[in-house]
Amino acid sequence: LDEDVRECAAAAAEILPFRDELAALGVRLASVGIASPSGTTTVETVSFKTDGDVEVNWGRTRRKSEFSQLDLPYSARVENLKQVLLEHPGLKGVRKVQVWTDRPVVTKRS
Secondary structure, three states, X not given: OHHHHHHHHHHHHHHHHHHHHHHHOOOOEXXXXXXXXXXXXXXXXXXXXXXXXXXXXXXXXXXXXXXHHHOOOHHHHHHHHHHHHHHOHHHOOEEEEEOOOOOOEEEEOO
């Protein structure tokens, strides 16, 4: 949908100032899309995929969630990702990381 494309483009613009720093830490963003948490269609978020196939859940979309203003600021989301990188360099062993909440939520690969 056009609305989804606009949301993804906005998220890509939000993370753009941090991309070089993340790439230096081994996180190379390859794609962006809209994700719905499993089992629900009520809360949609923007997620990036890395070139290593790790999903980085960036946050709720502004146009689709009235609660998106409660998500962390962009710089704090990147700090959450850096925190995960301390334990999982290059996101090795990680399938998904949610960065928009107070603490990062990591789902490891099985």
